[in-house]
Amino acid sequence: MWWGYSPALDIQSEINKHEINYADEYLEVLIVGASDARHILKTLASSYLYNDRIIIYNVIESTLEQVARSILLLNTCLETNLGLQEATRYYLEIFGNTLIRPATAKYLIKSSKQLSDIVTTTIDCPWLNLEQFMYKDRDQLQAIFKYWEYAICNNIPILEYWDQRIRKSLKTRYDYREGVFDWDYHMILKSRGISNLTLQEYRFWRNNGIAFSWLEGEPIRSNPTLLNNIMQYNSGYVHYTYSGDITNGPFFCWTLQEERNNDKICRATDIAEREIMKCMYEIMNQKSMCEEIIAAHRDSSILNGTLVIETPNKEMKQELWKKGKNKYKSNISWKNVKNHKIIFHPITFLSTSKHKTEYIGRFDFIWIAHNMVEQLSNLVPLLKEKGIMLVELKKYLVESRNENLQNFVNELKSMAQRNRLREINDINIKEHYVARFSK
Structure with a gap:
């Protein structure tokens, strides 16, 4: 989904x-x-x-939550105020992780405020057109962006939602889930040509929904963009638990590109990071990116090993963040893509x-x-x-x-x-x- x-x-x-x-x-x-x-x-x-x-x-898209996520991901790639590696990791964490780093969470709060103003045309976005939506759909889109800010500050228990889905899916096999994950990886995915996705990455994602991880920074804040059926109710919000994919993963969009000579020592995360970084660089500079630019943003010493981080405790309690004042409205600029226009239509x-x-x-x-x-x-x-x-x-x-x-x-x-x-x-x-x- x-x-x-x-x-x-x-x-x-x-x-x-x-x-x-x-x-x-x-x-x-x-x-x-x-x-x-x-x-x-x-x-x-x-x-x-x-x-x-x-x-x-x-x-x-089939839901307004998917529309909102697509707009957010496009915004991350087109925003000119972000550094190359910074934007790349923001993108990948929002795209495929149930938990994100605090820096990514703060970026998501800022972007949610800005994007809610775009929906109401308070801010003009030159590459985006939402005119095909009815006013009630635009109001719902705005509510989704506002909910993301609320949910990050309150740190909704997305790991609990994830675990509930696994228990419901595996039933009596839940206690032997590691064996189920290993079977799916070795007997199905590997036979279909998934060369850079490591068993550790796939198993880690199946356990807790974190697909992309790095040594720098710990993912501890919930990613509310992975929730659906978000609705405003009186002065608050209601939402459904996580109902997305728990068996395949977000690895196939950016890790199945044409292989290069050194790809055999890279994880799926490394390939995805390279491909997203390449896309962002080429959008901003209108020229190809050389390998030296990628190397400058990556620690080559970890490419020959498998990065393993501790599985987050789904019962841990996180601090609540106070909702700050809206100070981001005017602080936004995008790459000029004048020949490209994106029009979203209702289902x-x-x-x-x-x-x-x-x-x-x-x-x-x-x-x-x-x-x-x-x-x-x-x-x-x-x-x-x-x-x-x-x-x-x-x-x-x-x-x-x-x-x-x-x-x-x-x-x-x-x-x-x-x-x-x-x-x-x-x-x-x-x-x-x-x-x-x-x-």
């Missing part, structure tokens, strides 16, 4: 790869259910490699857009998450003739066995055929993480 299960894609590279001749000056993209804005970030980072082109990203767009003439045949490129495949028939009419549609596969889902993967592909092929889509290449469940179609 909170992250994808396929690598970040450069959309312009995908289009060029299939030699589709679009107008050079304009590209309209629709992204459905990606959860984490990774394709937008990758495309932004690589834009300096291509001729100038206006790209409109239309984004649909109702999926059922209503095919009945609106302005959206028929509008999009050059459509990307669909694996859990949104049932919407294929609603989305095909929106694709241009000869446009490209990519569908995420379930290759990296632990709960999907090989027969499940093949059944998913067979059903996807049948749906594509019924909707007059043609396969760009044969789908191999052992190799491919997305299926590619053309209209």
Whole structure:
């Protein structure tokens, strides 16, 4: 729910790869259910490699909490007031950790205040458009950002929520959970080509939801961006417990990139840190990042070992933070990405857009998450003739066995055929993480 299960894609590279001749000056993209804005970030980072082109990203997420998280992650990558390593680790902790460092928590409080003002247009954000949402949805978005600040100060017990999910999932196997985690890692993930994810990282995340860790700083504050069903109730808030992924992890978006010679001595955390740092550098500087810049931000002495930190005690009590005065409103600036615009649409767009003439045949490129495949028939009419549609596969889902993967592909092929889509290449469940179609 909170992250994808396929690598970040450069959309312009995908289009060029299939030699589709679009107008050079304009590209309209629709992204459905990606959860984490990774394709937008990758495309932004690589834009300096291509001729100038206006790209409109239309984004649909299933919940407003996912919309809020996507905006926050984009904001972290585009904000100019942050250092490169600082922004990279803020991003990864917010993206994939149940617990975050105090410095990250303070950044999240600051950003939540700023983003709540963006929703109400008190602050103008040049790269973001929320006009497609109704006023009640915008009010709910603002409530989510305000709740994040409240929840960090009160340090909601997210580790307890996590443990409850594990107990409910494993039932009688809970006392033998380490063996379950080892089995899933060795028998499923390793056989599907996960080379840099170490057993220690995966097991640590399965136990407490902390995916990315470093020696510098201890994660002790709860990350409220991983909670859903947040609603304002009288003068306070109500929320549901953690209901996201507890079996696969947030490792696949940024650790499955093209391997380099020294990657064999890196953890998944190291690869993800490098890829996010590279994206942020290229967005800010519009040029490629050399390895020396990465090395300057990383202690090479720890790359040959496995970083193990103590499992947090879910029963420990944390100090409450006092809610400070809002002093961050004017202290914000973003990288100028004038040729790129991000428009978020409500989930109702999926059922209503095919009945609106302005959206028929509008999009050059459509990307669909694996859990949104049932919407294929609603989305095909929106694709241009000869446009490209990519569908995420379930290759990296632990709960999907090989027969499940093949059944998913067979059903996807049948749906594509019924909707007059043609396969760009044969789908191999052992190799491919997305299926590619053309209209």
